Each structure stands twice: as C-alpha cells, then as structure tokens.
Amino acid sequence: MALETKLYQKLSQQLVMTPQLRQAIKILQVSRQELEEIVSQELEENPTLEEDVEETSPLIERQKLTDEGGLGTSAADGEWPEPMTARETTEEVGASDRLTDIDWKEYLQNYSNDWQAAAAEEPVDRDDEDEDRRPLENMPLKRMSLTEHLIWQLRMNGIPSEEEPIAAVLLGHLDKDGYLTVALEDVAFQLRQDFDSVERVLHRIQELDPPGVGARDLRECLLIQLRAAGEENSLAYRIVQDCLHLLEGRRYDRIAKELGVSVEEVSEAAKRIATLEPKPGRDFDEGEVRYVTPDVFVHKIGDEFVVTLNEDGLPRLRVSNYYRQVLSTAGNGEAKKYVQEKLRSAAWLIKSIQQRQRTVYLVTQSIVKFQRGFFEHGISHLKPLVLKDVAMDVGMHESTVSRATANKYVHTPQGTFELKFFFTSSLQTADGDEVSAESVKERIRAIIAQEDPRNPLSDQQIAKILAKENVDIARRTVAKYREMMGILPSSKRRRSA
Secondary structure: OOOOOOOOOOOOOOOOOOHHHHHHHHHHHOOHHHHHHHHHHHHHHOOOEEEOOOOOOOOEOEEOOOHHHOOOOOOOOOOEEOOOOOOOHHHHHHHHHHHHHOOHHHHHHHHOOOHHHHHHOOOOOHHHOOOOOOOHHHOOOOOOOHHHHHHHHHHHHOOOHHHHHHHHHHHHOEOOOOOEOOOHHHHHHHHOOOHHHHHHHHHHHHOOOOOOOOOOOHHHHHHHHHHHOOOOOOHHHHHHHHOHHHHHOOOHHHHHHHHOOOHHHHHHHHHHHHOOOOOHHHHHOOOOOOOOOOOEEEEEEOOEEEEEEOOOOOOOEEEOHHHHHHHHHOOOOHHHHHHHHHHHHHHHHHHHHHHHHHHHHHHHHHHHHHOHHHHHHOHHHOOOOOHHHHHHHHOOOHHHHHHHHOOOEEEEOOEEEEHHHHOOOEEEEOOOOEEEHHHHHHHHHHHHHOOOOOOOOOHHHHHHHHHHOOEOOOHHHHHHHHHHOOOOOHHHHOOOO
C-alpha cells in the first residue's frame, strides 16, 4: 500500500477566548470592592486612562474611536466608551514646581517627629494651629490581637525571665477563641522544663484578661470565669464542674436530683452560667470586618419598584484625549504601538464596566418582576426561582446571569440581600403548587419561636403543622432546614418555667 501526502481545506467555527473577553467576564463576576481595586490598579498602570473629576455626569460616557487613531471599532455596535470632555494634560508638566509653594517651616513645626527640636522652637499659639491637621482621635489605630494583649499584661505584671519562653510557647498555641490547643506535657518536653513549671505559667495566663483565656476546654473556661467572680462555692460552679453534660441537654430535673437542690434553683444557676463567655477571645478576632456595599437599590415609588444602580465610589473613567492626539501624530515606531495598546486596553475596560452595570441592572429588574411578593411582604412570600427563568426573561445565558448575581448585593425595603438569595428551590404543596424553600425555612423559624419552651416541638410535630398548611415536607427535611438555620433540636431547646 503506497503512502502519499495530500492537502485538505477545512472550514470550521470555534469560540476563541480573547483577553478582552476574559476581562469582561472577570469584571462581571467580581464584587464591588474588587472592581474598585481593579479600576484603581488600571488607573495607576495605564497612562491613557483618566478619572473625570471636573463634572457631575453619568458614570461612563461613550465615544467613537475611529481607525484614524489606530483603533478598530466595537464588534457589537461600532462604538467605544468616550471621554466626556477634553482635558489639557500639559498642565501637569509643571506640577513638580508646586513643591516650592510649601511652607516647610510650618510643616516641620506641626508634623516633625523630633520632639526636642520642636520644643526648642518658639512657642506656637494653639489657636492658630493648622485646621487641616488630623486630630489624634481620628488617627487610624492597629487593632491589638489577643496575643499582644496577653503579652502586654504579662510584662506589666512582671513575669520572671525564666518563664518567658514557656509563656511564649503557650501563647503561640492559643486559637482565635482563646483556648489552649497543645498538651502541657508536649510543651514541657519541647522546652525541657518540668511539668509543674509549665502548669504554673499556664495558671498565670489564666488569671489575665479576658477571663477564661488559656482554658483547655469549655468546662475549664467557665470555671475560670466563676472563680474570677468569686463564685467557687456557688451552685453554678457545681453544675459546671459535675453536670455540664446534663446542662447542655437542659435536663434540669436530673441535675436537681444529683445535686440535691430544687429545679427552680437549677434554673436560676443556669441563667447565671448563660451570662458567661464561652469564647473569651471573641472580641480580639483579628479578622477584618467586611462591610457590604449594595450594588443596586430597589425603592418603592407609588405602586412600582424602581431599580437604580449604586454609582458612588466608582470613578468616572474616560480615555485621555492627550494620548489620542499623541497617537495620531506619532510615527510607526514602538511608541505608537505602546500608546495604541494602552488606548485599546482603556477602552475595553470602560466598555466592560458599562456592560457589567447594564447586566446587573437588567438582572435585578427581572428578579423584582419575579419576586414582587417578597418586596411587598417579605421572605414568607418568596417564590421558587432558578437562573433559567431570569436568563430567558432578559435574553442572556444562564452562566451570564450566574456571574452577574455572584458577590452582588441589593438594598430592598425588606433589607440588604445577596442577589443569589432570590434563587431558591421549590417544594410541592398538597394542592400541587410550589413554594420556596426559603419561605418554608422562615415558617419553621416562626413555628419554633412560638412554641412552649417547656415542651418544645419535635421535627415530626413541625412537619405535621406544615402538612396542615398544605406543605408536604418530611421530618428529615425539617431537621436539615433547622440545622441550616442554627436551631438546636427539641431536646436542647427545653427550658423549665
């Protein structure tokens, strides 16, 4: 069989993921805070991108960049985002000369860190002090961690030098809640110290603030707090020491029988124990607080719900006219290629942000249309909704809707929610209708809130109550929803009168 070489022509279509498309997808799915960081970084790295601070105008204007400047047109509509007004960038040339306008004598008097030099100068009239100077109470402070707080107390109390290495190891093994996560035997072996010395240092740490820090389990944590309050001989101390497992199950009758006291006394002691802090290090959590900024607002005006985008904090971007002029007058060298690339990058960023805002707006409008009952009355009127419903309504792909709702928040008359919150699964009712899983969870929460604490409802009883309301739900589903909401089972919700 002879071998021969032949040439074939083949015509095919394939989707190519261009860098611009990747950027548009990324901008669509990032959170508002991440978008601000992307814009800030691009403003630093791309000299052709500018922030408009001269006029109050819409977030983004559109501009047609012609081939004359070296840029092609958009494949969608032949337009690119446009700068709002021309800005003379040549005025920035002499910016460095403004340093000579600074009153350095006044600067050194007010902001110098040299205290001795400042004291040697002429006394300054405090009434004439610079009004722009930041007061001390407005200076940002670093939040002290739990370890730093404990080290400060040990140093103030004068810890012996030979105990410092032991204390350092013990403090290094405290978790975020303030519990010790290492065995004292291991610390003694690691430092080649006797067990009594390590235990003595641990007791020294347990005497510090916050009370309960350095405990090895919940029982020890609570006992430390009761001892610090001088309640070693109290009933609460005895309950924590001997009957903590029964207290977790609210078996007040068995505790009363074992300790020889009345159920009423046990109930009062339980109330005292409930005031103790099970996580002493909670207030020293080093995690930063996350503030949610809504991307969209939904306001009710008359009988209609109006959707508005939150544009506060997003810079108004435009392509620099100065660099467009440079591009039109430049030759064919590397400089023109560089400016052309940066202009194209700036235009794509502006267009991607504009497309993101438009997509979020349309998706939110569709959600408001489907979930009008929620915006009127709350979670109990939330309807089942899937991505496909919104995608068909706005004429987009489901993946686009999913990205548009990821990490986005909307402020509504019922509160602030993530956009993904409105997409919930459905449960069948006895009438054949569908009800949202979130509304069922809310109903379970309401049923438990209204129960008799002396005789709490079991999951099976809750399922029967829902069945009477035409919601067909199994006991295990009730248990799953209850656990998702962080509600204890009936055995641990029981309380005495």
